[in-house]
Every structure is written in structure tokens, then in C-alpha cells.
Amino acid sequence: MTFEPHGKHLIGGEWLATDVTFTSRPASGAPLEFCEANEKRIDQAVKSAEAAFWTYGYSTRQERAAFLNKIADEIEKRGSDITEIGSAESGLPAGRLEGERGRTTGQLRLFARHILDGDYLDRRHDPANADATPPSPDLKMVQRPIGPVAVFGASNFPLAFSTAGGDTASALAAGCPVVVKGHPAHPGTAEIVGEAIAAAAEKCGIHPGVFSLLQGASREAGSALVTHPLIRAVGFTGSLAGGRALFDLCAQRDEPIPFFGELGSVNPNFLLPDALANRGEDIAKGWAGSLTMGVGQFCTNPGIAITLAGPESDRFAEAAAKALGEVGPSVMLTEGIADAFRQGRTEIAGTDGVKTLVQAACEGREGAPALFTVSGKDFLANPALAHEVFGPLGIVVMAANAQEMRAIAERMEGQLTCTLHMDDDDTEFARSLVPMLERKAGRLLANGFATGVAVADAMVHGGPYPASTNFGATSVGTMAIRRFLRPVCYQSMPSALLPEDLRHVG
Template sequence: MHIETSSEHIQAIGNDSLAGYQYLQRISLTERAALMHAIADEIDALDDELIQTAHEESALPVVRLTGEKARTVNQWRSYANAVKIGIYAEARIDNGAGAAKADIRKCNKGIGPVAVFGASNFPFAFSTAGGDTASAIGAGCSVVFKEHPGHPKTSQLMAKAIVSGLTKFGAPEAVFGYVQGGSHAVGEVLVKHPAIKAVAFTGSFQGGKALYDIGARREEPIPVFAEMGSINPVFALPAYLKANTAEFAAQYVSSVTLGVGQFCTNPGLLLVIKDETLADFKQELSAAIGQVGGAKMLHDGIAKNYTEAKSKLADQIGVIRVGEGAAQENCAVAAVYSVSAGKFLENDVLSEEVFGPTGLLVECEDAAEMEAVLKALPGQLTMTFAATEDDIRQHIPLFDIAQEKCGRLLFGGMPTGVEVVYAMHHGGPFPSTSDSRFTSVGPDAVKRFLRPVSYQNWPNEFLPLELRDENPLQIERVVDNHCTTEAH
């Protein structure tokens, strides 16, 4: 039985988070970065107990979890380094010329305490000590974290590491609050707390949209940055598919079944133009998916939802099974289905996400029909072109439309696997996320939790360090329209 934090206790935690936020606002960017490195050190020091606990709770393999732990540590360090150099301060100084023009200076501040909801499919990188928590603290915001019921012991171990990092640095525990419970009521109480100024969520569309609506209906509406799912279409264009039939079939099946299909970047939709290559390609898909064994999903709830969604897809008119993986007790069975583009366009069910190792091949009569399918799709995290350069030249309208429909556009490869770098954009138009302007992966994730403040005609000693004449943090600033690190 899961423990649930009472409403009264959530209120107290939320109230305490204000003190944590005020502390982070008082310390400098350099000190904030050092605090984040201290937390990274504590996460890095966690031993096999963390990996084994997460393995037992999530059924994820030890190798995957070991890599995810390293990614999580890297997130804290890379975000800290980005904060330290001041790129998110976005310091701007306009000194004015003569008495007629004011001295105006602007920089970013943290928006306030942030509620972070743990994700089921990444118990480290998108959970307690994941990128949302790291980027919020990097922005100078305290965090109230809501534990995911799928891996509570793992979450608690990570929480202890965060608190240990805070303690060793000398920061108050109020920088990081912890809430337990799997009910919707717990989440609603947290999001409605007046101290909370933003929310970060990764999960289902239903969950993300519900939180978004709660945030919007508050007396003081707040932003809810929700990543809510995507079917990540792959467009296999003719010349490429003809030259890489078997290899591409194997690559696609490997991606759609990676991690038992439990990635938000899982390529659940594959579009092709019908030609003489298609029959061979479907045979290769069938052979490749047939080699995939059964595997356990994260928890029983996800496994049940997958089985139901897969059956619903298979029952739609015009849907034909291309191939299926091996059946095994209490394990997810991988599958690839096919349907004509015409049937796809007639049935909204076919564009719903099936969270698990299943793909849908959409057979288009020509490029015009492929364009029609693309236009009908909602916003996505990713879109991928399996294509030659000549394929793209012959299908420029597809390329143009795709840029308006997704946050990351791939030429070759597969969308599974998201690098934690500055140039990564892990977000997309609604309904893949609630705000396509922001990423939840990479140092730029910090931007979600910032707001600009202008200071007009203030004496130098009262200004934030980022804006003082002497530039004590030695960050790059825009001073009278010129980028510089020099004192002013």
C-alpha cells in the first residue's frame, strides 16, 4: 500500500518551499552551480543499492539503469556549468545618454517554487533527481517533488542524496520538498498550493492536460510544462527504402521495441509510399519483429494499458498484422501492423499513442497522400526522414510541413535516444507538450523556470550581481547593444 502525504502536510511543505526559493535567490550563480555539483557528487556516490532497487521496482535492466544514473549526474553537472557562465541570466544593460534617457538593466530571476512530478519510464533521469529538478534549482527555484508510485523506494534513495548534497553545502532542506502518493488528489493539492509558481510533468496526455487545466484555473494561473506523449512518425522515402530495405526494417524494429517501447520518442508510426519495394519491406519487418522476445514492462498498470491499446489498434477496420514477436507469460508482445493511408485518415484512433513495442505502417498511394497524412497529424516531439538527399529534394513539401509539426527533425537514424546537450530540443507542438517553446532535456531546460526583471535607475550596490557595473561574476552581458564580459 502506498503512503500518501496528507493535504495538511503538503500545505506545510509548500509553505517551507518559499524559504528554499528565497535562499537560492540570495546566493550567486557561482554558488548555485557549486550547490548543484554537490548534489551531483551525492548521486554519483550512490552504490549498487540504487541500481538494484530501481531494477526490482521497474524491471529495467541493470545496464540501462547504470547508464541512466550516469546521464542524471551529467545533467546536474552540465546544467550547473551553464548556470555558472550566466547564459540564462541574459543580462542586459542600457546606460542611457544624458538626462533624457534612463539607466535600464534587466536579468532573469527564478519564477518561484516548482512542483515536479516523477515519470514512470525514467526512474533517475526524469524523476526525483532528474532534469526537471536540476533545471528548476539551476534557475534558482526550490522544488517540491511528487513521488511516482511505480518506484517509491528508488525515489526516496535519490531524495536522500539530494538532501545530503544540500546539507553538505550548507543549504536549507527547504530547497527540496518531497510528497508521496499516487492519487490525483495529492497532485491537485500540490498544484493548487499558492506558493507553487510552475509545474513540470512527464507522462500521459490525460495526466498532463489535467494538471495544465488545474494550473490555468487557479486564482493565480501558473505555467504547467507538460510532456504528454508522441507517436514520432518516420517517413521512409522511396530511394532510401529501396537501397536499404532489410537494414532499415531491422533498424526500425530495434527502435520501436527498445526498452519495451517505453520511450516518449518511440517511433510508433512508419509511413511509406507504395511501390515495388513494399512487399519485400513488409516481409523484412515481419522477420525482424518475429525475433523479438517478450519482456516485462515498467509495472502492471502500463502493461495492462499496452495490451488494451494494442488490441484496440488491431481491431480497427483495415488494420492488418504484419508480424508479431514471441509470446511469453506476463510479458509484452511486440507487433507491427499496417493500414492504408485512406483508412488512417478516416479513423482518429489510429493516430493515438500505443505506449509499448508496437508500430503502425501507413501505406500511402503517392506523395500527395503522404502529405495529407502528415497534415492530419497533431504536434509531435520528433519526426524522422529515412531518406537520401535526392528523396528530400523531391519531397520538399513534406519537409516544410514537418518543421511546423515537431520539435526535433531527424535526417536518418531513429528518434529513440535523446542527447543531453545545448542544441537538443525535447519538446513539440501541442499535444506532445503544453508549450512548444521549451525543452525538458539539455541545459536550456532551465529557461522554463525564469522570468525577466528590469531595474531602472537603481544605485549599483542594490543591483543583482549580474547587473552591477564591475561585473563580479564575469559573465557575458549585452551592454549598450554590444556583447561583452568587461566591467562597465
């Protein structure tokens, strides 16, 4: 391997060690030692971010756009090394990581273009009116950055949702320094990307505290980071249990802060009668492919398909089982994820009313497809069946009638996505479901599969709890930048004292 990690923390432009270390557990290659973050290093990183905010938070959009583009350049320069260590740590194939790297750099460049446009600032102006009763003052409003942001790397996206991923990119675009807590599943990948960000900051003449990387496998490090009084918001992608614990800590602080967490989703697919009758087998094959993509380790994995019971539903389940039966076991991201997948699979198989169609053998760090069927009545009676099992696991729910399918939609928890498979004659049925589904999810799809999230202006990647902890936000797309801004109104303020972005308004 060309890149050899040194296992230290990046704080204020320096690589610093700690006495306690943890050992990585790569899918291939030799394990490596990495330093475990402690309170002293966490405090240093956050204070360095606060120091950087006094210049970076008041930098121009042009300066921040140049920085984002330079980060993308530096990541691309290290492309082959990133792929090599990322694949060794995660077990993800090179092609997947190369695509994810392109998504990461593309997102950085998209945000650079977006902030140059300036529309995200939502600038408003009410001129003074001495003739009004009562007289009204001159008012100008603009969105301003909030301060240092903590970001937690995701296990399933070593690049796009981690060190330089969407949370980091959107916070930097907003003008907020970032302290990243790297995920212990891919610390070497985090280190080389952190190196790229630090190089970009140096070349752009930006305060080195604008970005810090803390490594660690302990929960204590994450807790200490989100409770540090100088942290102003948190971006998180991970498990429901871990995310909820950090969310509660943010709420319990003396000064509570927003926690933008993406926690879990089963992304239900509703197969309406005519589509099921006309295209059921094709939909089944597509669903199986989406279900097993990346060993099912996507937050948009479509874990549940809801049908109307009958011969068409049976044929759909059989076709899905056949397609899944052709997929063998594959390496998962971590041993812990593989263990949790098998445990979840076993629990579902043992639930009353559940029939097992596919449950391929897998052990160690591997996962293999699993498929179950259950009646709508039994599904409604067992809320645990609607909880996410992270991996290639699907449940076909066979509702007795349209009323029961609507009841399932109404009882669903918050989701990242909901999908309708429909033909023209299903339109009226679909119309009755849409009001329920749009209350449940941030993204509604028709005749497609949610796996894969386009990085685009209109994308919403979030939803009601437990899909995310803030239903008014998205972690993908240019609206993600708004999470790390707050509106400030300036009343009768001399132009010389206004932020540069307001001086020529009005």
C-alpha cells in the same frame, strides 16, 4: 538489499510520516509500504520551499553550481543501491539503470557548468540618454528565478526524468526550490535519490526546504500540489490524460501558472522513395530495434512509419515483421502500463482497414511486439491510429502517392520528433516535407532513430501539443533552465540594489 526504504516523505530536511499508506508493486522482491501525501504534508513542503527561496533564489551561480555537482556526487556514492532498488521496482536491467544514472549525474554537472558561464541570464543594458527625445532612462534586464516548482516523476525513467532528473536539475539551476511528487511505480528509488539531494543540501549549507519529496499513489495529492498558491510552475512527464487534467487545474487557479508537460508522441518516420528502394530492409531492422528498445517505453518511440505503397513498402513491412518476430515478451514498468498496451493493441487490430502482421502473446506485466499495416487513406480516416500506444507497437502506413504522404504529414498532431529516411535523390521530396514537419515537432532527424535523447546545449525535447503543453520550451538540454526564469527590468536602479549578476553590466 543494502538500502532499506522507510517509506516517509522528505520535507524541509526531515523524514515525516502520514497515517495513510500505499503498497508498492515491484517487478521483483517484496512489496513495501510508503506513506501517502496529504494536504498537511503538501502544505508543509511547499511552505518550506517558499522559505528556502528567500535565500536560494538569491544565491550566487557559484553556490548553485557547487550544489548541483554535490548532488551528482551523492547520487554516485549510492550508485549500486540505486541500481538494485531501481531494477527491482521497475524491471529495468541493471545496465540500463547504470546508464540512466550516468545521464542524470551528467546532466546535473552540465547545468552547473552552464550557469557558471552566465549566458543563460540574457543580460541586457540600455544606458541612459538624456539627449534622446524623450530622454531615456538607464535600463538593465536579467532573468530571475520564479519561485517554488512542483515536479512529477516519470514512470519510464526512475532517474533521468524523476527525483533528480531534468526538471528538478533545471529548476535548481535556475534558483528555484523544488517539491517532487514521486511516481508510485518506483517510490524506493525516489527515496534514495531524495536522500542524496538532502545530503548535498546539508553539506553545501543550503536551506533544507530547497528540496522536498512527497510520495503518493493518489491523484488527489498531485491535484493539491499544483493548486497550492505558492507553487509557481510545474514540470510533468506522463500520460496525456493525467497531464491534461493537471494542466487544466493550473490554468483554472486564481493565479494561473505554467505547466510544462510532456504528454505523448508517436514520432513518425517518413521513408522517402529512393531510401526505401535502396535501404528498406536495413531501415526496417533499425526501426524494429528502436521500436522495441526498453519494451517500447520511451517517449521518443518511433511508433509510425510512413511509406509509399508498392513492392518496396511491402518488403519493408515484411523485414520489420521478421525482426520483431524474433523479440520475445519482456517485463513492462507497471501492470497498468502492460494492460493499457494490450488494450491499445487490441483496439488498433480491430480498426477498419488495419492488417495485423505481428501480435505476439503476452500477459500479466509483460509486453511483446505488435506490427500493423494500413493504407494512407484508412489512416487519415481513423485519427485514433495516430494516438500513442505506450509500448513496442508499430504501424506501417502505406500512402498511395507523394500527395497523400504530404497530407499525412500535414494532418499529424504535435510530436517530439519527426524523422526523414532519405538518399540524395530524395532531397526535393524531403524539402517539400520539412516545412510541415518543423511545425509539428521539436526535433527533426535525418537517417536515424529518435529513441534516446542527448543531453546537450542544442537539444530540444518538446513540441506542439499533445507532445508537450508549451511548444516554446524543452525538458532536456540547457535551455530547459529558461522555463523557470522570468525577465526583470531594473530602471535607474542603484547598483547596490541590483542582483549580483547585473552589478557589473554596463
